[in-house]
Structures are given as C-alpha cells and as structure tokens.
Amino acid sequence: MLRRTFLAGLTSIPAAARAAAPVRVVASFSILADLVRQVGGDAVAVESLVGPDGDAHVYEPRPKDLRTLLAAGLLVRNGLGLEGWMDRLTESAGFKGRVVVAAEKVVPRTMNENGGVLATDPHAWQDPRNAVLYVQAITEGLIAVDAANAAAYRDRAAQYTTQITQADAWIATTLGAIPADQRRIITTHDAFGYYGARYGIEFLSPEGINTEFEPSAKSIAALVAQIKREKIRAVFIENMTSPRMAQMLARETGAALGGTVYSDALSPAGGPAATYLNMLRHNTTLFAAAMRPG
Ligand SMILES: [Zn+2]
Known part of the structure; x- marks a missing residue:
C-alpha cells in the first residue's frame, strides 16, 4: 500500500x-x-x-x-x-x-x-x-x-x-615540527592509524579498531603502565565514543585531557568539525598543541 x-x-x-x-x-x-x-x-x-x-x-x-x-x-x-x-x-x-x-x-x-x-x-x-x-x-x-x-x-x-x-601539506608541516620523542598520542579507540602512518605519530588506545569490543582490564592496565613509563602527556576524547575511558586514563596516569577530537563522525553544523577539512584542521591543532614541548 x-x-x-x-x-x-x-x-x-x-x-x-x-x-x-x-x-x-x-x-x-x-x-x-x-x-x-x-x-x-x-x-x-x-x-x-x-x-x-x-x-x-x-x-x-x-x-x-x-x-x-x-x-x-x-x-x-x-x-x-x-x-x-x-x-x-x-x-x-x-x-x-x-x-x-x-x-x-x-x-x-x-x-x-x-x-x-x-x-x-x-x-x-x-x-x-x-x-x-x-x-x-x-x-x-x-x-x-x-x-x-x-x-x-x-x-x-x-x-x-x-x-x-x-590540508595534507599543512598537517605535514605542522606535525613535522614536533620532536621525535614527543610523537605519541592516546585516543579511546584505534581510529588514527592511517593518520599516524602518514605523519609519523604513534597512536595508542585501549580499544581496537572496532568500538564493538570492550577492552580487558589487563590491556587497560598495560596501557596505563605504558603511558606512565613513556611519559605520554595527553589523552584525547573522541566525539563518537563515551568520554569515560579517556577520563579514567587521564586520572590514572596524570596525563592531561587534550580535548575532543573527531574520528569516525563530524560535529553537528556549527561545531568545530562540521566538514571533513575542518575536522582535519581541528584534530591536528589539538594533537600538535598536546605534543609540542613547552
Ligand atoms: Zn572507528
């Protein structure tokens, strides 16, 4: 009908x-x-x-x-x-x-x-x-x-x-200025592997490349130890996952919360990442600020 x-x-x-x-x-x-x-x-x-x-x-x-x-x-x-x-x-x-x-x-x-x-x-x-x-x-x-x-x-x-x-050239220049020993970032799930491979940044995360599976207590403990050992300074919240994991990692390790980055979805219209190009600029600005020695 x-x-x-x-x-x-x-x-x-x-x-x-x-x-x-x-x-x-x-x-x-x-x-x-x-x-x-x-x-x-x-x-x-x-x-x-x-x-x-x-x-x-x-x-x-x-x-x-x-x-x-x-x-x-x-x-x-x-x-x-x-x-x-x-x-x-x-x-x-x-x-x-x-x-x-x-x-x-x-x-x-x-x-x-x-x-x-x-x-x-x-x-x-x-x-x-x-x-x-x-x-x-x-x-x-x-x-x-x-x-x-x-x-x-x-x-x-x-x-x-x-x-x-x-945009790609601008990101390469911006992140190219970060010293080699500072090039590490923590995110909730493993969404920045291609970005990291392109610009020489190592991304670590408690969840894998799919948000479907909860990380084990053991893998979270290992990541906490690694953040402390390698003195990784910033943990990022992703817009499309719960902020709790990033907040917990920051609390456990003393790393700073670097802000919210956009991994698998844009922001609503009027937000900081409402287009693909704005998403790249926003994420890169936050990542660079977190890794820059200062
Ligand atoms: Zn994803």
Missing part, C-alpha cells in the same frame, strides 16, 4: 521538475556525506544514515532508513569492514541503486587486534591522500547515475582535491 502511494506520487511530478531534481544520495556516515556534498554541490541531496557524533561501527538501522535508501539512486559506503550492518540493510530494503565503496582503491592497513588476530583498519579517511581516492570513487559514482552533470562533478572534484592536498 505504501509502495503504491509512493509510485503514484512519482508519476504526478511533471517531467521538467524531475529532470531538475537533485540526485538523491545516501551516505553511510557523516564524513562520507560531506565528501559527496563537496563533489555534488546543488546537483545532489545527501542524507547520512549515521549522523554527526554517531558511531558507524555499531549502528542499528531504523525503519526510516529503509525508506531513505529506497528513495536514493546512489549509496556511498566506506567498505573495509566499517559498516557491518550495511548488507542486511540493503538486502531488507531491496536496494537496486548504484553502490560506491569509497575506500575501494585504498591500500588497507592491517593491525593486530587483542588476541593477535590480524584485522583490516577501516579508518582510511584519516589519511587525506586516501580521501582523494574517496573523492574519485564518489565522482565516478555520481557521473554514472547523472551523466548530464559530469563536467560539473569533475570540476568540483578537482577543486576539492586541491583543497585536500593543501
């Missing part, structure tokens, strides 16, 4: 209005939604399933998401095992649109999780060079569903890529 009403609604839209209507795109989480907006501009209407400050690892889709997905022509997801809930959602929705796996061309980073299991790190967007690959994949996806705007998408993608590359 719902479906019939929906289709009847579609056929009543005049042809001219249909042609001018923006392409409806669904992104799995807020960072991807921003990348799509930057490339798509006014030609796209983007919705994010996991919103600002949300956790894309453990999201539970709602009935509303099925309708959002069915109305979309393009779905953009990260891949690399981030959205474990996505296949079930697209199957239940019977989604027939085009799917972009943004991280498709990324060389994945693997790491040992608790217990020595080798796991793929999904947080590739934290290296801006990977974000350039995301933008390429998104641009190709948009052109595939909306060839009429191909030139506009390519132009916007080229301009945005220049901005990402400039």
Whole structure:
C-alpha cells in the first residue's frame, strides 16, 4: 500500500521538475556525506544514515532508513569492514541503486587486534591522500547515475582535491615540527592509524579498531603502565565514543585531557568539525598543541 502511494506520487511530478531534481544520495556516515556534498554541490541531496557524533561501527538501522535508501539512486559506503550492518540493510530494503565503496582503491592497513588476530583498519579517511581516492570513487559514482552533470562533478572534484592536498601539506608541516620523542598520542579507540602512518605519530588506545569490543582490564592496565613509563602527556576524547575511558586514563596516569577530537563522525553544523577539512584542521591543532614541548 505504501509502495503504491509512493509510485503514484512519482508519476504526478511533471517531467521538467524531475529532470531538475537533485540526485538523491545516501551516505553511510557523516564524513562520507560531506565528501559527496563537496563533489555534488546543488546537483545532489545527501542524507547520512549515521549522523554527526554517531558511531558507524555499531549502528542499528531504523525503519526510516529503509525508506531513505529506497528513495536514493546512489549509496556511498566506506567498505573495509566499517559498516557491518550495511548488507542486511540493503538486502531488507531491496536496494537496486548504484553502490560506491569509497575506500575501494585504498591500500588497507592491517593491525593486530587483542588476541593477535590480524584485522583490516577501516579508518582510511584519516589519511587525506586516501580521501582523494574517496573523492574519485564518489565522482565516478555520481557521473554514472547523472551523466548530464559530469563536467560539473569533475570540476568540483578537482577543486576539492586541491583543497585536500593543501590540508595534507599543512598537517605535514605542522606535525613535522614536533620532536621525535614527543610523537605519541592516546585516543579511546584505534581510529588514527592511517593518520599516524602518514605523519609519523604513534597512536595508542585501549580499544581496537572496532568500538564493538570492550577492552580487558589487563590491556587497560598495560596501557596505563605504558603511558606512565613513556611519559605520554595527553589523552584525547573522541566525539563518537563515551568520554569515560579517556577520563579514567587521564586520572590514572596524570596525563592531561587534550580535548575532543573527531574520528569516525563530524560535529553537528556549527561545531568545530562540521566538514571533513575542518575536522582535519581541528584534530591536528589539538594533537600538535598536546605534543609540542613547552
Ligand atoms: Zn572507528
């Protein structure tokens, strides 16, 4: 019944209005939604399933998401095992649109999780060079569903890529000034591996690359000992996880709380990290301040 009403609604839209209507795109989480907006501009209407400050690892889709997905022509997801809930959602929705796996061309980073299991790190967007690959994949996806705007998408993608590359150079310069023995940061979960590999910063965290599993008392104790031994000075809260772990680590070790960084989600509009580029600037400014000797 719902479906019939929906289709009847579609056929009543005049042809001219249909042609001018923006392409409806669904992104799995807020960072991807921003990348799509930057490339798509006014030609796209983007919705994010996991919103600002949300956790894309453990999201539970709602009935509303099925309708959002069915109305979309393009779905953009990260891949690399981030959205474990996505296949079930697209199957239940019977989604027939085009799917972009943004991280498709990324060389994945693997790491040992608790217990020595080798796991793929999904947080590739934290290296801006990977974000350039995301933008390429998104641009190709948009052109595939909306060839009429191909030139506009390519132009916007080229301009945005220049901005990402400039941000990358600025981060490299800013963090390049930090002495080698200060290049360590504590975060709640292991979301900054790609960022750390790109800029030569070591990130340590009690939780692994997935927020799904609670760290053991033993691994927390080992991290506390390491923070004290190596005199690591700052612990960061992440916007999309509980602040309690970072607060506890700071209390146990005497390390300072360095503030809130944005790992797997943007801030709401008006916040300090409402776009991908602002997220990079905000995080880097806080990380640099915490590591700078003074
Ligand atoms: Zn994460």
